[in-house]
Amino acid sequence: MKLIPTIGIEMHCEMKSFTKVFSPARNTYSKHANNHVSEIDIALPGILPSLNKECIRKSILMASILHCKLPQYIYFDRKNYYYPDLPKGYQITQSHEPIGVNGYIDVPYNDGVLRVDIHDIHLEEDTAKIEHLDTESLINYNRAGVPLLELVTDPVFHSKEEVIAFLEYIRSIYQYTDISEADIRKGQIRCDVNISVGEEGGPFGTRVEIKGVDSFSNIQKVIDIEVKRQMDLINDGKSSSIEQETRRFDEANNRTIRMRGKVDAIDYKYFVEPNIPKIKLDEELVKEITSNIVELPLSRMTRYKDLGINDDVVKVLVRDRKISDYYDEVLKCSVDPIVLSNYVATNIMGYLSKKNIGIQEFKIEPKDLGLLLNKLQKKEISSKQAKEIFEATLNGDTTILKELDNTATQNSNTEELDGIVSNIIKNSPKQVEDYKNGRTNLFNYFVGQVMKETKGSANPEIVKDIISKYLN
Amino acid sequence: MESVIRILKNANKEQLLKKTLEKVHDNQELCNSFVTIMDNAKLNPESDSVLSNIPYVLKDNYSTKGILTTGSSNTLKDYIPPFSSTVYEKLSLAGAIMVAKSVMDEFGMGGTGLTGHTGIVRNPWDTSLIAGGSSAGSAASVAAGVVPFAIGSDTGDSVRKPAAHCGIVGYKPTYGMISRWGLLPFASSLDHVGVFARTVSDVAIVVDVLKGKDEKDMTTWDSSNINLEAHLNDSVNGKKLFYFKELCDISFYENPSDDLKKVIEEFNNTINVIKRIGIDVVEESFPKELLDAIPSVYTCISCAEATSNMSNLTGIIFGPRETGNINEMIINHRTLNFSSLIKRRFIIGSYVLQRENQEKYFVNALRVRNRIVRLMKEKFNNYDGLILPCSASHAPKIHGTTDVIRQDLATLENHMAIGNFGGFPSITIPNGMIDGLPIGVNITGNIYDDENVLAIASHIADSMPYEGQIAGDNK
Secondary structure: OOEEEEEEEEEEEEOOOOEOOOOOOEOOOOOOOOOOOOOOOOOOOOOOOOOOHHHHHHHHHHHHHOOOEOOOEEOOEEEEOOOOOOOOOEEEEOOOOOOEEEEEEEEEEOOEEEEEEEEEEEEEEOOOEEEEOOOOEEEEHHHOOOEEEEEEEOOOEOOHHHHHHHHHHHHHHHHHOOOOOOOHHHOOEEEEEEEEEEEOOOOOOOOEEEEEEOOHHHHHHHHHHHHHHHHHHHHOOOHHHOOOEEEEEEOOOOEEEEEEEOOOOOOOOOEEOOOOOOEEOOHHHHHHHHOOOOOOHHHHHHHHHHOOOOHHHHHHHHHOHHHHHHHHHHHOOOOOHHHHHHHHHHHHHHHHHHHOOOHHHOOOOHHHHHHHHHHHHOOOOOHHHHHHHHHHHHOOOOHHHHHHHHOOOOEOOHHHHHHHHHHHHHOOHHHHHHHHOOOHHHHHHHHHHHHHHOOOOEOHHHHHHHHHHHHO | OOOHHHHHOOOOHHHHHHHHHHHHHHHHHHHOOEEEEOOOOOOOOOOOOOOOOOEEEEEOOEOEOOEOOOOOOHHHOOOOOOOOOHHHHHHHHOOOEEEEEEOOOHHHOOOOOOOOOOOOOEEOOEEEEEOOOOOHHHHHHHHOOOOOEEEEEEOOOOOHHHHHHHOOEEEEOOOOOOOOOOEOOOOOOOOEEEEEEOOHHHHHHHHHHHOOOEOOEOOOOOOOOOOOHHHOOOOOOOOEEEEEHHHHOHHHOOOOOHHHHHHHHHHHHHHHHHHHOOOEEEEEOOOHHHHHHHHHHHHHHHHHHHHHHHHHOOOOOOOOOOOOOHHHHHHHHHHHHOOHHHHHHHHHHHHHHOHHHHHHHHHHHHHHHHHHHHHHHHHHHHOOEEEEEOOOOOOOEOOOOOOOOOHHHHHHHHOOHHHHHOOOOEEEEEEEEEOOEEEEEEEEOOOOOHHHHHHHHHHHHHOOOOOOOOOOOOO
16 A cells, blocks of 8 residues: 545734734834734723724635635634733634635645645734743734735645645735735744645545644655654554644654643633624625736746746746836837846846845846847847946946947948048057057957947947958 | 703803812712712803803713723723723813713623712712612703713613613614714623703704714714704604503512502603693513513623623733733733622623533623514504613612623513614613603613604603603702
8 A cells, every 4th residue: 555645724814904904003123023013913991903904805815816605794703712912812814714615726846836736815803912032921912913815725745846836926926916024034934734644546544634834844844744744653563653632842852742732622602793794795805906916927937938037037027026027028128038137137136146135126127228238139249248237337337238228229321430540540550550550359359449439339249340341 | 851951051150160060079978980080170162052161970981081080990090091082072162061971881791880989979869869870960960960960981871770760861872873882891782872951852962962973983973963952842743652561560470569559650740741641551461581581681792792891901001010921911800800790791791602502691692682673663663662661660779789680670670771782772761650760761772763752751751750860959
């Protein structure tokens, strides 16, 4: 028999929004503790939730991207439990009617596509953050009430590679759509991993949940460790000792540890949140929200591949929406897509990483790069010149670029250029002689003189032809 | 009857405030109505507002920035909120002067006024009697003529029942007409802001000031086209009320007490008065099993919501912090500081929400609630309102009173919860005396029909000699 793992993921991602999901406190990263806290976030007596419309819009957007069925009415539930990071003693979440159910998403995987079935996606509030010190614990309520999207997949994955491909793709969608920064370093993504091992083609094995894994690399570790633990037990004939339970990742010792079993599962006593009236989902609103969905990375990848761009470069282009947007902007200037892709993937990305900046701080406008590459393509400037202009512009000297723009109408009049060249040759007897004596690099001197005379407007290829004619 | 507030508009406000504070202290001695007395209350610059420098009493479950707000509970005995309820803000903005915060049953969970952490509240008509609850101190202070109006809150009948026991007017408007922001919650889907006064005009005036959409309470709605006071004198000729035969026919009760007989007799007298002013009153039937279910439906829903609403009371962020590890801190805080009555309700609430019980108790209670509300709305297609006695007797004795009610009287004592189930506008007015003690009658109409309900109540009150009465005035 062949044993295979089956994995389902619950991905929690903090949403980007101006204020928190049920309070007017700012939803923003802060290095100080407890400075973005309203009376709602610390559950003072008498507070009521005020639902943030921006969060609803973004939830609808994500549910639509995931091809989910949207509910007729939006409402919320209370999940009741006591913990010091939960000031109200209940979390407002969506248990009865998630914002989206029964969806799917196609994820780029290897060279093809992996279809992942989505059980549901729902909107809820985050808890406060507790820091445990030696003798005391500190609570930071800045995170209390931050909007969270919880995305639950069906048990559809069979390897960690599939899981990571899915998570990375969802993260890029969150970033593309501006629903979330999805920044793992800021702790904005946390996952619960459900793992079972069973015979291929047979029923699922017993499901074990590993809670609160906070990075993609740890998710891979958790999958390796837990799959091995379960397989070892099965292979030892101890499959009955795999219990439906909740475990956590013990990073220091590279193992998972039991938290609680099925019998002591918490009864959250869910019931409908009475302070938020049911909101009828307006079809017009859904239309308006979904009509503006930005082109997603998978679609862009397909489009780029169709342009003949190689796979590795495609990946670089779509990793960050802003890079891809920049690429698409320059492409509008009818430049060669492959030349452009290489230029973006090597020259620009190299520069950005060297300077450790983002494309939004990059000083060359898409239309200017388009101009530059057009000149290069038509051989109106050499690649060396292009590089010089590129660097000069980035160093703050935009004059050359502007001149380049001014000389958009290029002088290709052979007769006129012939006259100019013959004059220069006539007035430079010494250089002509040196050239004929073997200093062939003086050729560029003549080209330069012509360019100077024509203020850069001369077609360099024609000029070169004419100079060759005179000198040889 | 002419509004007391309107009459006071031209009074010497300085004297009024001074005299009111004296009465507050007298009433505190007599009835123990207050948790906090605002001895340093100051006059506001006189304005055009109808409530300018009118003194009032606020129930101690409304958050008042910088002023003690206890909910009459030991869990909040030193709690000073950093923000104000919308009700308090609106009254302050209108220039009204809060002279005291009143005792209530702990967090509004009770109907006696005997469970507040500062002691029992007495009825100013007879201090051996309860004032009723949970808004006990607010009712007692208005009945004693201390203030022209007081704010209460009403989850089952916590304004309308004590109003009846104290011989005054108690009104809770349609759910969502007044913001609950800053009101310490009992059961959010049933909680209403309510107002006590001695005349219907006065409750209309105060609710006109308090009502309005509030972005801090998503259940509020725009009522800017409603003006209660302006419609009080609208003709009520041809209006139709109904009552439940099952509750008002003495033959439905086995061994009725003398008190109950008198209540029914007074009720019938009131019906005759109402008919004489051109309002039709019709006997109707309502499914007995639904009426009988009211107390248990109310218990299931209110306790379930309460146990969740009060989960923030752990002593971690506010309230007395107890010792031990984190679980012990929470457990000790709740064990030491809640009264046994509250703990009993938390256990009921938790029980009916448990996974294995939820369908049987909580969800079924929601279904019955919906059935009752649907049926009531059908009745309101044909009627302007439901009229019923508020209680089976006048205010009961303090000694021997519990929240346990005789089974055969349970529905008569609890029917006003229908007004909370449906969010219906509902008003109690005094309609008689039994052995020199006041009783009341309740009128409940359809949601958003507050103007109509108040006009009817106003006309009825005008036709009887009880509106405006002050406890002790006849002695």
